[in-house]
Amino acid sequence: MDTNFLQEYLADLPLGQVVFFPVLGSTNTEGKQRAEEGAPHLSLVAADEQTAGRGRMDRSWYSPTGAALAFSLVIRPDQNRAISTARLTGLGALAVCDILQSGYGLPAKIKWPNDVLVSGGKLAGVLVEAQWQGDEIHSAVLGIGINVARKSVPSQGELDFPATSVESVFEAPVDRWLLLKQVLGALLTRLPQLDQDRFIDDWQSNLAYRGKTVQILRDGAEPEIGRIQGLNHAGYLRLSSPGGEEKLFQSGDVKLRQVDRT
């Protein structure tokens, strides 16, 4: 793969700049830099390997050479479309779910706020970073990492939550660049729906552990237990606590763990 080939391969999608790097620190860092330099809406930065891939709270995201997808899209608001980082995170996760379900027949679900699971293993993560002008988003970078081949999965000893890859659950070879094109297509289809109620409905109906009891873990706070009810209009998680009242959680640094497995 190289930039010219990728530009041609994705030519029928209405993207801005398209650039490909064999090795890059982080596609989100490069995307933010390009956004600051004026890269147009829907510019794409993709890399074969990231040496400093990031998840939330600067946790590291493993994307070794020749095995994973790592890419970031520059998103700009316009008069008709305000953007929120929470909804963009949902957009990325939902686009990956859409394609894994419809293109590969896989039972993909979203571990709120930003991970995609199949069969209890995490195979994709989304990281949205915004550049602010006052209290408005000037541009955002929506980054997605997908474990495609088995060797993209970090060793379990390094992980707090089990990981898997598309090829492990699909049980057949998967063309990474076709998968990239499919996920980008799903993102572009969903983007105009971002501020609609239907978008929250679709996001909510793809949540992992819906109706189940989960634990919410946050640094410096006692774990909280509750049953997942769904999402509010802002994409916050609605949990009913054992006492019966409803609590809302913003994504922030929240980790989700299932408690009952029935």
Ligand code: ATP
């Ligand atoms: P988790 O619930 O998986 O602990 P989290 O929601 O707390 O994750 P995130 O910021 O979503 O954390 O994800 C970052 C974490 O994902 C890293 O700390 C690491 O444990 C794990 N990770 C890193 N690379 C991969 C990968 N390629 N596939 C799956 N998991 C990964």
Ligand code: BTN
């Ligand atoms: C997470 O689960 O915390 C999110 C992981 C997001 C990883 C992707 S890979 C492409 C983009 N570049 C990065 O440095 N991170 C995101």
